[in-house]
Amino acid sequence: MASYSTNEFKGGLKFMLDGDPCSIIENEFVKPGKGQAFNRVKIRNLKNGRVIERTFKSGESVEAADVVESNYQYLYNDGEFWYFMDPDTYEQVSADATAVGESTKWLKDQDMCTVTLWNGTPIIVEVSNFVTLTVTDTDPGLKGDTSGGGGKPATLETGAVVRVPLFIQIGEALKVDTRTGEYVSRAGK
Amino acid sequence: MKFNPHHTSWQPTASLEMIRSRAQLLTKIRAYFERTQVLEVETPNCSSYATTDPAIESFQLTYTGSGFSSPHSLYLHSSPEFPMKRLLAAGSGAIYQICKAFRNGESGRQHNPEFTLLEWYRPGFNHHQLMEDVAALINDVLPKARTIEYLSYYEIFNQHLNIDPHQSTAAQLKQCAKQHGITDAERLDLSSKDAWLDLLLTHCIESQLGRNCLSFVYDYPASQASLAKIRSGNPPLAERFELYIEGMELANGFHELTDTNEQQRRFNQDLKQRGAQSQPIVPMDKNLLAAISHGLPDCAGVALGIDRLLMQISEATHINKTLTFPITHA
Numbered sequence: 001m002a003s004y005s006t007n008e009f010k011g012g013l014k015f016m017l018d019g020d021p022c023s024i025i026e027n028e029f030v031k032p033g034k035g036q037a038f039n040r041v042k043i044r045n046l047k048n049g050r051v052i053e054r055t056f057k058s059g060e061s062v063e064a065a066d067v068v069e070s071n072y073q074y075l076y077n078d079g080e081f082w083y084f085m086d087p088d089t090y091e092q093v094s095a096d097a098t099a100v101g102e103s104t105k106w107l108k109d110q111d112m113c114t115v116t117l118w119n120g121t122p123i124i125v126e127v128s129n130f131v132t133l134t135v136t137d138t139d140p141g142l143k144g145d146t147s148g149g150g151g152k153p154a155t156l157e158t159g160a161v162v163r164v165p166l167f168i169q170i171g172e173a174l175k176v177d178t179r180t181g182e183y184v185s186r187a188g189k
Numbered sequence: 190m191k192f193n194p195h196h197t198s199w200q201p202t203a204s205l206e207m208i209r210s211r212a213q214l215l216t217k218i219r220a221y222f223e224r225t226q227v228l229e230v231e232t233p234n235c236s237s238y239a240t241t242d243p244a245i246e247s248f249q250l251t252y253t254g255s256g257f258s259s260p261h262s263l264y265l266h267s268s269p270e271f272p273m274k275r276l277l278a279a280g281s282g283a284i285y286q287i288c289k290a291f292r293n294g295e296s297g298r299q300h301n302p303e304f305t306l307l308e309w310y311r312p313g314f315n316h317h318q319l320m321e322d323v324a325a326l327i328n329d330v331l332p333k334a335r336t337i338e339y340l341s342y343y344e345i346f347n348q349h350l351n352i353d354p355h356q357s358t359a360a361q362l363k364q365c366a367k368q369h370g371i372t373d374a375e376r377l378d379l380s381s382k383d384a385w386l387d388l389l390l391t392h393c394i395e396s397q398l399g400r401n402c403l404s405f406v407y408d409y410p411a412s413q414a415s416l417a418k419i420r421s422g423n424p425p426l427a428e429r430f431e432l433y434i435e436g437m438e439l440a441n442g443f444h445e446l447t448d449t450n451e452q453q454r455r456f457n458q459d460l461k462q463r464g465a466q467s468q469p470i471v472p473m474d475k476n477l478l479a480a481i482s483h484g485l486p487d488c489a490g491v492a493l494g495i496d497r498l499l500m501q502i503s504e505a506t507h508i509n510k511t512l513t514f515p516i517t518h519a
Contacts, residue, residue, distance in 0.1 A: 029296060032431075034242065034413065035386075037294070038387075055380065
């Protein structure tokens with residue numbers, strides 16, 4: 001298995017820590033003028049998302065993690081797993097609920113997303129920053145009120161509920177920011 | 190391949206304001222030493238000898254040509270200490286130098302492998318007198334003078350970690366690291382008690398030092414004496430100090446060792462440690478030994494990082510902001 005020395009540490013480097021794949025968020029070289037050098041590292045555990053701090057003696061080696069990020073197309077969910085397809089090779093992979101996490105709220109058939117695979121298995125599914133989804137339910141009243149302010153809840157085709165302006169109606173397609181879970185605009189035609 | 194200027198980062202990482210600020214700082218430093226009658230000197234960047242300090246790696250290069258029958262190995266100095274001591278032994282009196290120093294393998298937020306050092310020596314001073322001199326200079330160049338605190342190495346460990354750095358064993362220091370949030374201390378394979386002290390100092394204490402003041406830490410463990418005199422006692426202590434501002438190590442000073450035999454013993458001990466850790470074996474500076482044996486006057490000396498001082502003055506968070514072209518852009 002390939003390994004990395006602390007000299008190669010930088011943001012985004014993926015390696016194995018305590019049996020889990022991790023990604024470096026921040027690396028700091030710490031050294032007293034006349035003493036031992038350390039690399040003080042902020043790391044994200046890619047399996048559970050937790051951020052931890054670790055210290056390595058400079059020059060130490062760590063085992064590289066076989067982690068790749070690719071674009072996949074979302075196909076369907078069979079109740080237990082979410083299925084994705086590589087649009088170039090048509091190869092399919094299945095992700096469990098832990099890997100899909102919050103993304104499940106925004107996943108619509110055919111949409112492209114970024115899948116992080118560890119040893120070939122999806123561990124993180126990330127949707128685009130902006131998705132277009134259709135309103136399946138919202139209070140139909142108050143049409144014509146364009147004053148903004150307040151708004152109302154609207155249920156989208158994926159089941160997600162977002163706050164929308166009062167003029168939004170059932171059947172309309174909306175642009176939503178998945179990072180904040182907020183309505184952006186009506187989807188332009 | 191066609192040259193594309195957009196694919197190179199040719200521009201300086203320091204702003205023009207920073208470049209001017211550096212020039213002003215150097216002017217002020219030179220004025221301070223002129224006022225206090227310290228002579229500016231220059232010594233070579235290249236030497237046939239290198240520092241033996243296992244914590245510092247020198248860059249090696251080769252001279253080929255006139256004057257030497259075969260290729261001659263040289264080292265870029267990691268501080269101008271050795272030749273400056275030769276000047277002191279030759280009767281120079283108080284001297285200072287502003288120069289580039291070179292340390293292989295050191296690059297990060299507070300490190301660049303090539304950096305600017307201010308180093309000076311005061312005959313007749315001990316480390317306490319030199320700390321006051323350092324404080325006077327720093328307060329002269331900072332935008333706003335700071336209060337000064339002097340803490341012994343024992344005091345900082347006792348205050349912040351409630352542990353005695355001199356009496357504790359490596360195992361006790363490891364335990365202390367675990368209790369203070371270094372969760373993977375168990376896994377760390379550190380070669381000496383000093384490395385554990387360095388871990389605790391850098392991870393748990395440094396950030397508390399020099400908050401709104403100048404913190405001088407003095408009287409180090411004898412095992413970290415480097416080139417400082419060791420004062421006998423229980424425990425024996427190295428007459429060495431460091432200056433911290435806002436958690437950053439800014440200067441390191443010694444009441445200088447003036448005993449040839451002891452100097453040679455430390456060089457040999459360093460080389461032994463280098464051998465044990467599979468580090469390059471470098472030639473010890475025989476010219477320095479000869480100069481000390483001729484007679485190095487009782488003196489104190491200090492090296493101060495100019496780039497880091499500039500970081501403090503300008504509130505820069507990365508050393509690259511103070512450098513025109515850091516190693517990645519040089």
